[in-house]
Amino acid sequence: MREFEHCEFRQIGTDYSSTGEVASYDRRMRRFRDIDAENELLCSLIPLRPESEVLEIGTGTGAFARRAAGRCRRVTALDISETMIEYAASRARTENLTNIAFRKAGFLSFQAPPESFDAVVSGLALHHLSDVWKAVALRNIFRWLRPGGVFLLIDVVFDWRGEAPEEYFERILDAAPGSRENFARHIADEFSTETWIMNGLLERAGFRIDLDRCDNEFLHLYRCVKP
Numbered sequence: 048m049r050e051f052e053h054c055e056f057r058q059i060g061t062d063y064s065s066t067g068e069v070a071s072y073d074r075r076m077r078r079f080r081d082i083d084a085e086n087e088l089l090c091s092l093i094p095l096r097p098e099s100e101v102l103e104i105g106t107g108t109g110a111f112a113r114r115a116a117g118r119c120r121r122v123t124a125l126d127i128s129e130t131m132i133e134y135a136a137s138r139a140r141t142e143n144l145t146n147i148a149f150r151k152a153g154f155l156s157f158q159a160p161p162e163s164f165d166a167v168v169s170g171l172a173l174h175h176l177s178d179v180w181k182a183v184a185l186r187n188i189f190r191w192l193r194p195g196g197v198f199l200l201i202d203v204v205f206d207w208r209g210e211a212p213e214e215y216f217e218r219i220l221d222a223a224p225g226s227r228e229n230f231a232r233h234i235a236d237e238f239s240t241e242t243w244i245m246n247g248l249l250e251r252a253g254f255r256i257d258l259d260r261c262d263n264e265f266l267h268l269y270r271c272v273k274p
């Protein structure tokens with residue numbers, strides 16, 4: 048690693064290496080996300096074929112990887128948290144899924160030849176990197192995708208338009224998904240960025256954004272294509 052490179056293995060904000068956090072993660076998420084419907088939508092947006100090679104970055108408990116594995120050739124599922132990887136792998140074993148390769152790696156540290164994947168998916172993980180390292184991460188994803196390949200990104204991205212940022216944050220905190228305390232920590236300590244920056248980062252990496260859906264003022268789903 049070069050002296051200027053960011054070490055992505057340090058957890059920022061919520062500590063996803065703690066066993067307690069991993070155990071409660073699915074339960075907490077299910078209070079405000081319909082995870083099964085979300086993963087079904089992601090699978091339909093790729094779309095998956097029996098020969099597809101899929102990369103998921105920041106797999107967490109592996110819910111998407113396990114859903115996709117039944118419909119494609121192979122899923123490579125990355126996370127920087129060993130605890131998350133062990134938990135996700137044990138769930139996959141219980142479900143007899145043998146075509147998921149779990150790896151301890153992330154946006155910046157994973158190594159793969161160019162054009163290795165038909166699709167890359169990442170949910171609620173990119174905001175762990177500052178904008179400069181998001182740019183590096185997106186260039187990596189672009190390189191790992193085959194031409195015509197699809198990148199699906201779900202993340203918290205802010206858009207306060209004419210409003211003062213503080214007022215916008217108060218308002219979205221009142222509609223906080225999960226606990227108010229967790230979301231406040233997300234805003235304070237993690238690196239969710241603004242929509243115009245995220246759009247610029249995706250386009251500068253080479254992607255064409257063909258879907259940007261936001262149902263609640265901060266949770267965006269982008270579908271990006273490598274031309």
Ligand SMILES: C[S@@+](CC[C@H](N)C(=O)[O-])C[C@H]1O[C@@H](n2cnc3c(N)ncnc32)[C@H](O)[C@@H]1O
Binds near residue numbers: 104105170172
């Ligand atoms: C909020 S969880 C999201 C899990 C899952 N994708 C979901 O949508 O529910 C974020 C995950 O990203 C992982 N993560 C954080 N920084 C990462 C990085 N640089 N590369 C890969 N994964 C990372 C964390 O360890 C954690 O498991």
